[in-house]
Amino acid sequence: MEWERPTGVRTIVPWLATAARLLLGGVFVVAGALKLPDPAAAVRAVRAYRLLPESLVAPVAFGLPMLEIAVGLALLAGVFVRTAALASAVLLVVFLVGVGSAWARGLQIDCGCFGGGGTVAATDTAYPTEVLRDAAMLVVALALARRPRSRLALGGSFHEEELSRAR
Amino acid sequence: MPVETKRAAARRRIEEKRAAEAAARARARKRQRTVVGGVVATVLLVVAVLVGIAVQTSRTTTSATVAVPASTVDGGNVVVVGQSTAPVTVDLYEDFQCPNCRNFEATDAATLASMVSAGTVQLHYHGMAFLDTSANDRYSTRALNAAAAVENAAGPDAFQRFHDLLYAHQPAEGGSGLTDQQLVAYAAQAGADGNAVAQAITKLTYGDWVQRVTDQASKDGVTATPTVLVGGQRLEDLSVAGLTAAVQSAQHG
Numbered sequence: 071m072e073w074e075r076p077t078g079v080r081t082i083v084p085w086l087a088t089a090a091r092l093l094l095g096g097v098f099v100v101a102g103a104l105k106l107p108d109p110a111a112a113v114r115a116v117r118a119y120r121l122l123p124e125s126l127v128a129p130v131a132f133g134l135p136m137l138e139i140a141v142g143l144a145l146l147a148g149v150f151v152r153t154a155a156l157a158s159a160v161l162l163v164v165f166l167v168g169v170g171s172a173w174a175r176g177l178q179i180d181c182g183c184f185g186g187g188g189t190v191a192a193t194d195t196a197y198p199t200e201v202l203r204d205a206a207m208l209v210v211a212l213a214l215a216r217r218p219r220s221r222l223a224l225g226g227s228f229h230e231e232e233l234s235r236a237r
Numbered sequence: 238m239p240v241e242t243k244r245a246a247a248r249r250r251i252e253e254k255r256a257a258e259a260a261a262r263a264r265a266r267k268r269q270r271t272v273v274g275g276v277v278a279t280v281l282l283v284v285a286v287l288v289g290i291a292v293q294t295s296r297t298t299t300s301a302t303v304a305v306p307a308s309t310v311d312g313g314n315v316v317v318v319g320q321s322t323a324p325v326t327v328d329l330y331e332d333f334q335c336p337n338c339r340n341f342e343a344t345d346a347a348t349l350a351s352m353v354s355a356g357t358v359q360l361h362y363h364g365m366a367f368l369d370t371s372a373n374d375r376y377s378t379r380a381l382n383a384a385a386a387v388e389n390a391a392g393p394d395a396f397q398r399f400h401d402l403l404y405a406h407q408p409a410e411g412g413s414g415l416t417d418q419q420l421v422a423y424a425a426q427a428g429a430d431g432n433a434v435a436q437a438i439t440k441l442t443y444g445d446w447v448q449r450v451t452d453q454a455s456k457d458g459v460t461a462t463p464t465v466l467v468g469g470q471r472l473e474d475l476s477v478a479g480l481t482a483a484v485q486s487a488q489h490g
Binding site: 106109110111112113114117118120124128129131132133135136137139140144149150153177178179180187188189190194225 | 274275278281282285286288289290292293294296297367448451452455456458460461462
C-alpha cells in the first residue's frame with residue numbers, strides 16, 4: 071500500500087497547479103481590467119504612494135494594468151506558465167513593497183489594487199488585509215513557478231509531457 | 238541462430254538510433270516553437286502595453302483651453318472666500334458626494350463662517366470629484382461643475398451658499414445623485430440664475446476643469462476627504478474644538 075501515495079500525489083499536484091493558475095490568473099485579469107475604465111483615477115492611485123517621480127506616474131498607471139491582464143491571461147490559458155508565475159511573483163513583491171512603505175510612512179491611502187483612485191475616507195485604510203492578500207498570492211505564485219505543470223493547460227501541457235516521457 | 242540474433246540486435250540498434258534521432262528532432266522542434274512563441278508573446282506584450290499607455294494618455298488629456306470659472310486663484314483651481322488680510326488660511330479639500338465631508342460641514346461650517354466674518358480666516362475651497370459612479374450619473378463631477386458655474390456667474394459668496402446647500406441636501410452614497418434640474422434650482426437659490434448658468438450645468442461646461450482640479454488635489458498629496466489644512470498644516474481633529482484650537486495656534490503661533 072506504501073507505493074500508492076506517490077501516485078495519488080502525482081495526480082493531485084497538476085490539479086493543484088491548475089487551481090493556482092486559475093486563482094492567480096483570475097485575480098490579475100480582474101485587477102487589471104478594473105483599472106482601465108477610469109485612467110485619471112489610476113494616475114491618482116499611483117501618485118498617492120508618493121514613490122515615483124511625476125513623469126513616471128502616468129506610464130506606470132497605464133502600463134501596469136496591461137501587464138497584469140497579460141500575465142493573468144497567460145496563467146488562465148496555461149501558456150508560459152512558469153514565466154507568468156514568476157512575473158506575477160515579481161509584481162506581487164512590488165505591490166507588497168508599495169503597500170508596506172505606504173503603511174510604514176503612515177499614508178492614508180487605498181492600495182488601488184482593484185481600481186479606484188487611491189482615495190479613502192479618512193482613517194479608513196486596510197493595510198493588514200492588503201498585505202496578507204498579496205503575501206498569500208505570492209506564496210501561490212512561487213509554488214506555481216516551482217511546479218508549473220498542470221491540467222487543462224494550452225501550452226506545455228501535463229498530458230503532452232507525460233506522453234512524450236512514456237514514449 | 239547466432240546470425241539471426243546478431244541481425245535482430247543490429248536491427249534493434251538501428252531502430253533505437255532512429256527513435257532517438259526522431260525524439261531529438263521533436264525536442265528541437267518543440268524548443269524552436271517555444272522560442273518563437275516566446276518572442277511573439279513578448280512583442281505582443283510590449284505592443285499591448287504601449288497601446289494601453291497611448292490610449293489612456295489620450296483619454297486623460299484635457300484640452301489646453303479649459304474653461305476656468307472667473308475669479309479663481311492658484312492657476313484657476315481654488316475658490317477663495319474671506320478677506321485677503323485674514324491671518325489664517327484654511328484649505329478645504331472636499332467631494333460633494335463624500336459623507337464625511339457632509340459631517341464635517343454639518344459640525345464645523347458655522348464656526349468657519351464666523352471666523353471668516355471676524356476676518357480671522359480666509360477659506361480656500363479645493364474641489365475634488367472622485368466619487369462618480371454610473372448609479373449617481375457622475376454626481377461628483379456634475380456637482381462640482383455646477384459649483385463652478387455658480388462661481389463664474391455670481392462669485393465666491395454664491396459659490397459658498399451653493400456649496401452649503403449641496404451638503405445640506407447631499408444624496409445618499411450609492412444612490413442616484415441630484416438631478417441637473419435640482420442643481421439648477423439650488424444654483425438659483427444660491428443667487429446664480431438664468432439661462433447661462435443652467436446651460437453650464439447641463440452641458441458640463443467646466444467638466445475638464447473638474448478633472449484638472451481633481452488631479453491637482455492628488456498632486457497636492459490629498460488622498461482622503463475631507464482634508465483640512467489650517468495654515469498649511471493638516472488638521473487631524475475635525476471637531477469644532479480641534480478646528481478652533483488649530484486656528485488659534487496658527488494665528489498666534
